[in-house]
Amino acid sequence: MKNNLIFDFRTMNPTTDSAEQEQEALIGILIKTVEHFFGGFQKIFGGASDPRDQRKINYPLASLCFAGVLMFLLRLGARRQVTYQLRKNEPSREKFEILFGVDSFPHGDTLNDLYLRLSPQEAQEAVTGMAETLIRKKVLSRWRLRGIYYVVAVDGTGTISFDKRHCPYCLTRTHGTKTIYYHEVLEAKLVTPNGFAFSLMTEFIENPGENPGKQDCELKAFYRLAQRLKERFPRLPLCISLDSLFAGGPTFDLCNRYGWKFLIVHKDNLPSVEQQFEALQRFHPECHLEYRTGKEARIHQQYRWVNNIPYIDTENREHSLCVLRCLETKPDKTGQIRTTRFQWVTNFKISQASAIEIANDGGRSRWIIENEGFNVQKNGGFELEHVYSNNDVACKIFYLLLQIACTLFQLIQRGSLFRRAFPTGVGSAKNIAFRLLEAWRNLRLARDFLDRVRAQPFQIRFDTS
Template sequence: MDRAVTSANLMGAFAQQQVETQTAEFPVPHDDGQTRKASKKKRHALSERREKRRRAAQSVLQMRRNLGLETSQRPTPSNVKAPMGETPQEEADGRFELSAEHAEMIRVNLPVLLGHIKHIGDPRDPRKIKHSLTCLMLFGILHFVYQMTSRREANRKMTGAEFTDKLKTFFPEFDSVPHADTLARLLKRIDPAEIEGAHIALVNKLLKNKVFKSRILDGYLTIAIDGTQKTSGNRQWAEEQLQHTTDSGDKTSTRFSVYVVEANIVLPGLCLPLLSEFLTFDDGDPESHKQDCEIKAFRRMVARLKQAMPKRGIRLVLDGLYPNGPTMSLCDDTGWDFMIVLKDGSLPSMWEEFVGLRSLRASTCHNQSWRGREQRFEFVNNIVYSYDSPAKQIKVHIIVCFEREPFVNDSDEIDHRTSKHAWISSKPLTESNLHLRCNLCARGRWQIEESILDEKHRGYTYEHVYSYDWNAMKAFHYLMRLGHLLNTLALASQGIATFVDRLGIKGFFEILTSTVAAMTFDAYRDRLDERMVRKRQLRLVA
C-alpha cells in the first residue's frame, strides 16, 4: 500500500514537472488585451494600405482614360469549377470533344507531312521490318504532340491499351505502335534534313493556302532568329559538340555543349517554329583557335531560308547581337527587309551621327499611345554606315522609341515607368509606317524567346537529347519542332481555342493526355467514326 502511494506521488510529481517544463518552454501569453489591440491595429493598417493601393490603381486607370490610352487587360484562363462539366456525363462528353477535335486538327496537316516523309529512303533490311517508316515517323511526331518527356515515358504511356486504341482510331496510318528505341535506331541512319524538309513543305503549303493572310503585315513574312543552348555537360558524347575550357587556378575543366540557332515565323498572336541550325565543332576554325559561333550559324541559316522560300518577301527581326556591317549587308544583298535591335553601347559611330543629326533638328518626331503607354518616336533616315574599310558602306535608318507608363509603385503611390527602345531599319521610316515596323514587327521578336521557353519548360523537353548519337539527336530535335508547330496550329484553331480559353494551355494538355491514356470511347464510337471520315480545314481564330 505504501509502495502504491509512493508510486502515485512520484507519477503526480513527474506530471507536474512536465507541465512546468512545457510552460517554461512554451509560455502561454497573458491575454491582457494588448495582443488583441496590436493584432487589430495591424489588420487596420493592412486594410488602409489595400484601400490606398486600390484608390491609386483607380487613379491610374482614370489617368489612362483621360489621355486616351488603352486599358485592356491581359487575358487569363477561367477560374471556374468543373470546367469540363458538372456531371460525369457532361465531363465525359467534354473530354471526348476535346481529344477528338485536337486529333482532327493534327490530321488536317498530315497529308503534306506524310507525303514528304514517305519518300525518305529506308536504310533497314526489308526482311526484318515490322513497322513502316511512315508509322515510325508518325509515332515520333505524336511523341511530341502528346508531350512525352522521354522515350521511357512514351513506351510507358503510348503503348497502353487505351492509348494504342485511340492512336489507331485517330490516325489510321498506324498499323501498330512501335517501341521508342526502334524509332531511335532508325533516326541514327536517316538524314535529319529530310524531316526538316517535310516541316518546310508544310509551312509553304499553309502560306500558299493563305492560312495566315490576315496576319502577314505589309506583304512581308516576319521571321525572328535567336540562338540558345540545348544542353551542356562535362562528358563528350559526340565529336560535333562545342568545347569550352576554363582555368581556375591549378584546375582546368572542359564542358561540351550543343548550341542551336532557331528561326520562327512571328505573326500577331502566333509564333511558328521554322528552321534550326546547329553549331558544330567542325564549322569552326581550329587553326585560329576559333569555334563555330552564332553569327556564322546565322549566315548558314540565311542561305537555307533563301533556298526554302526563294520567292517569299521576308522581314528579319533580330536582337542586339546582330547590328554589324556584314550582317546588314548580307540581308541587303539577299533582298530582305530587317529590323535589328540597337543597344546603347553598340555601333558608337552610328549613335554619334544620330545624336548629331537630332541636335540639328534633322530628326522627325511622332507621338502616340499604344497598349496603355505614351510613346514618342524620333527617327533619322539615310545614315551611311562604313565598316571594315571606307569602301564598304551601307545606308540604314535609325528609330528610337521613348515610352512612359503610369503604375502604382511599392509605396502605393502613382509613379511613371519609362523605357527606351532603338532599332536599325532597312527601309526609310515615316509617321505612317513606324507603328507597323516597330510595335507590330520589331517588338514581336519576344515571341521567339517565349517559344523557346515553351519548348524548354512547358512540355517539349528541348534540353533533353533523347539519344547520344548526333544524327539521332538532331532528328529528335526536328521532330520536337514539328510537333510544336502542329500543336501551335491546333491550339489557334477555332474549334480548340474555346477549350484553351477555359482551361489554359497547361490544363488543356493535362486533360488531353489523361483522356487519351485512360478514358474509353466505346460509347462514342459512332460519333468518332463520323468525325474521322469528314474532311476538315484549318481555320484559325481571328
C-alpha cells in the same frame, strides 16, 4: 460563318458524358488540325526515306515519326515515358491501330533506333514544309508586316550539354579546370504579333571535329542559314529580325543582296550610327510621333527616327540605314512608372504612317522567339534541354520533331476548333497537354471515329488579337 461549317464535337456522340465528349473533342481536334493544314500524318513525313529493311519492319515510318511528335505534344519529357505511358496502354494501342494499322504502340528505344539512321536534312524539310504550307494556304497573310513581309526572327539557344564529349561535333566551354561539352542551334522562326512562332529552318551550331582551329558560332551559322533560306524561298518577301550581335556590314550587305528587309536591335555596337542619329534627330522634327495604347491608354510611346544615315563598314562598303527609337512609359506591376527604350537599325524607310507598325509588329516581334519559342520549349513541358539520345543524329531528329509538335500545338491552342469545344478555356497550355494525354490514355475510340470526324464540315480560324 455559316453554322453548317462549324465543327461541333458534341454532336458526334451525344450519349457519352461530358468528360468523354471533351476527350473525343481533343483527339478530333488533333486529327482535324493535322489533316486540314497538312494532309495527315503520313503526308508530313512523306518525303523521308526509310533506311530499314522493308521485309522486317513492324511500324510504318510515319507512325514512328508521329510517336516522337506525340511524346512532345503530350509533354512526356523523356523517351522512356513513351514506353511506360503509351506502349503499355490499351487505349493508346487502339488509337495507333486505327491511325496506322499496327497492333501496338512502339517502344521508346524503337524510336531511337530509327532516328539515328534518318536524314536530318529530310526531317528538316518536313519542318520547313509545314511552314511553307501555312504560307501557301495564306494562314499567316493577315500578319504580314506592311501587308508584304513575313517576319522571321533569328536567334540561337543551347540545347543539350555534357560533362564528357558527346560527339566529335560538340562545342566546348572551359570554366577553370572543368570543360563543358554542349550543342546549340540557330533558329529562324516565323513570328506574328498574335504570338505564333513557327520553326521555318534550323541551323545546327557544331564544330567540324574534336580539335577545330576556331569554334562554330551564331554569326557563322547565320550566314549558312541565310543562304539556305534564300535557296529554299527565293521569292518570299522576308523581314529578318535580329539581336544586336548581328548588327554589322556583313549582315546589312547580305540582306540587301537577298532583297530582305531587316530590323536589328541597336545598342552600342554601331557608335558612328548612334552619334549621327543623336545629332540629326533635332533637325527632323517631322520624324516624331506619340502614341497611346493599352488598357485605358496607360502605355505612352514616343517614336523618333532618322532615315538615310550613312555607314561604311570595315570592308569599305557603303550602307544607308535608318534608326528607329521607341520610348515606352507605363506602370509596372507595383504601379511605378517605368520607361523602357527600344531601338532598331533597319533598311526600312520610316514614316509617320509606318513607324508604329514597324516597331511593334516588326522589331518587338523578335521577343516572341524567346518567349513563345525557346522559353516554352525549355520550361513549358517540351523539355528541349533533355538528352533524348546519345547519338548526335538522333538528337537532331528529336529536336526537329519537337519543332513539328510545337507548330501543331500552336495551331490547336489558337484555333477555333479548340475555342468552340472549350469556350471557357482549360487554364494553361500545359493543361491542354495534360488533357490530351488523359484522352490518349483513357478514351476508347469506336472503329468509325475517324470516319465521323472527317464527315463533319468545318473551318479553322484564328484569333487576330
